Amino acid sequence: MAQSAEHVLDHLELFRGPEYQQMLAKKKMFENPRDPAEVERIKEWTKTAEYREKNFAREALAVNPAKACQPLGAVFASVGFEGTLPFVHGSQGCVAYYRSHLSRHFKEPSSCVSSSMTEDAAVFGGLNNMIDGLANSYNMYKPKMIAVSTTCMAEVIGDDLNAFIKTSKEKGSVPADFDVPFAHTPAFVGSHVTGYDNALKGILEHFWDGKAGTAPKLERKQNGAINIIGGFDGYTVGNLREIKRILALMGIQHTILADNSEVFDTPTDGEFRMYDGGTTLEDAANAVHAKATISMQQWCTEKTLPYVAGHGQDVVSFNYPVGLSATDDFIVALSRISGNEIPEQLARERGRLVDAIADSSAHIHGKKFAIYGDPDLCYGLAAFLLELGAEPTHVLSTNGNKAWHEKMKVLLASSPFGQGCQAYPGRDLWHMRSLLFTEPVDFLIGNTYGKYLERDTGTPLIRIGFPVFDRHHHHRSPLWGYQGGLNVLVKILDKIFDEIDKKTNVLGKTDYSFDIIR
């Protein structure tokens, strides 16, 4: 018996011992296992070009896709508003999933309610669920706003949110003037970034365009403020705080739309804050008067940004700006739009990033990377790698579309380091597996699920993306701004150095190259 009270062994060690290993070996006879030689043969076959071809010929099956569904993005956007409770109309299991998913990434509570539709609602529609649900949520959780979105169930049966909310108000579920913006967010269209877009647009429409016919539309009186939209972002806490710091440095009056940087980073001090921070509802309404709106992620605001532009604002979008040039562009745009000067402090921060890149460039230059993730993140990281002299050999985005592909091609063509690199829209991580076997790279950048690829292909994983379940607290550090660029650089460098050490740490074999100065 290996277990003891003095040194308690859990799953990490317990099953490695002879007793369990023998037990598991004996279990095999009941499993009708495949011939080990055959398993080995197929394993090797999956690494071949032939397998890759069959794999890429897939038309119907998705294996390990790197995307989630719309309502997740809607919930993420909704909690970025002051005192806002996301309310997802449809089956309740979905909401349990969104809450778990967000909590596992941020290690924070995630509050959201469902209208708990079941079979009868599937037949008769979910109106009663909406009426009761809004009343219960309003009474129990005292929100300042309830932001409604939908699961695919409600979408398939065609529930009409506008009419349902109106009826609920007539029945007294919530006061007539209580804010209940809504967005249809079918899971079978787009991905979580689409849901973010739809929900945010729904909220802005609500405040700007007359609250579903219950109030006069706002008349835009332009002021000097700038709106910033972060987009769906696993680093929202660190990133939005960094953006706010930069805006403050530049003295720019601003509104962050969907500012969820507080609600996903509340302190442990004896109080549970179900709501915390967020864009105030007043600011959300007044955002219509801003001079311009900047989206940090183009593919998260494909509908929202044109909507904002339609109200007469200048709009600018970025693709998850990471690194030197992208941050330069962002800062210059801020200065251009606001008319404010760029303070010396930012020039110094920039200089420090250049300094760091210069110091370390030799270790990154020419290294090949595979990247996967949301379309903007992929673009931003690829652009940064190019300016580091690295090669983003494979750039894969399951929720990237044709337009993303075109834009990626232009980016890759723009740099000598992008030659021979390719972007893959609509592909999944099983495709990536084939790419890594047939055209190996030095490093892989992606979310937690990349650890399966790291195991299978031996490509070291640098965790940047969403979700990251198996590393803690990285969402608190920014990837944006010059400081964020430095953080990304350090993440990459740490992995590079760790790998060099791992390859040179065999005593008696590689006592050379195991250097203390690198």
Place this chain on the structure above:
Amino acid sequence: MSLATTQSIAEIRARNKELIEEVLKVYPEKTAKRRAKHLNVHQTGKSDCGVKSNIKSIPGVMTIRGCAYAGSKGVVWGPIKDMVHISHGPVGCGQYSWGSRRNYYVGTTGIDSFVTLQFTSDFQEKDIVFGGDKKLGKILDEIQELFPLNNGITIQSECPIGLIGDDIEAVSRAKSKEYGGKTIVPVRCEGFRGVSQSLGHHIANDAVRDWIFDQLESDGKPKFEPTPYDVAIIGDYNIGGDAWSSRILLEEMGLRVIAQWSGDGSLAELEATPKAKLNILHCYRSMNYISRHMEEKFGIPWCEYNFFGPSKIAESLRKIAGYFDDKIKEGAERVIEKYQALVNAVIAKYRPRLEGKTVMLYVGGLRPRHVIGAYEDLGMEVIGTGYEFGHNDDYQRTAQHYVKDSTLIYDDVNGYEFERFVEKLQPDLVGSGIKEKYIFQKMGVPFRQMHSWDYSGPYHGYDGFAIFARDMDMAINSPVWKKTKAPWKEASRAKLLAAE
């Protein structure tokens, strides 16, 4: 430390009743009436806990429950390692449930084992409009080509499938025939069915019956020689290796485990189970259906057991042995004896650190009752418990065998109620799920996830008990809980800001 230890049963009862009344005040009248039936204070001698259960959740209250898909794909079918499980419908369901339950298995992932892969039909609008059956057929072909060593395929329906009228059964039959009789199991576990995960378990059990047992050839011989000591572990999902730390005890007492349902399980094990002499059932809630079916159809008796904590483990080993001859009965005694030193050492080390600490639980399946004994072995007291998706038979078992007089009972509790209960009762530990974890930790209350073992485990068996004790100790006695208040601020009791 807690209030509970300094009060009489009558006082506790009165306080808990008052607490329920207070909580109900927040609701609109109709909701208060409905929720009142799910909350109670247990009274010794009653045959159940006096709460209604397995009833629809109320819209908008923040129920903690999941859906039928979660019960079928997430719980019952997902762990069967040599079959490919397709999350059939839009991408989200499969994505959110991908790899999160830690159903451990041994195999070559992606080649002959598929538990931690996410197979989905990733429905698009056109699939909703025109139906997904053609796509499903193609998906099955693609799986056959790219994952040729799979031993079977299941189709786990998401909400749209049942709404758009797809005939996944017809596709399954046709493809099974095309592939020479391959096991393909269509499962109608659309998320809107039923009121929780529970119906998904039932549907998944029925799918085993219809699409596996009923397809077996009547003279089908198992691939091994039967013995009089063959048993099957039913309802253990091998979370963190639970089924392994259980199996080892059964084998040490002389039994032979021929199947694990479903943690680290395989299609062959499911198929061989009708040859078992006894089905031993851990998670009654999720697998009593198939156990009853095997009893009726194949005459296999089943017995419930509990491998949490030494008291219940010893009781269960003897109970299981009672179905066999003296050799096994002696085996059970030998196993109990063998581990006694470990048990003594674990209790000697941890009980002094945990004695008198109070616990509130809210979990699913068997755990709201099954883990109580393990806490009591460590000198702790469970002062409140409830089921996410239990039925009345769960509450009967809880009342008759587990909870103490005046325990607070909450069925399908929601965020608001649970926070209020914890705030008022101030337990030393809360055991619940990921959605609850950070809420209570913010409030300064130590917490352990009791679905996933908070990424630890196993907790089953004697080996697991040592880990359980260690984990509860590290949660409750972590120095961090003394630091939640800034020294310049007055210490105050945990409270929640929302809904004040």
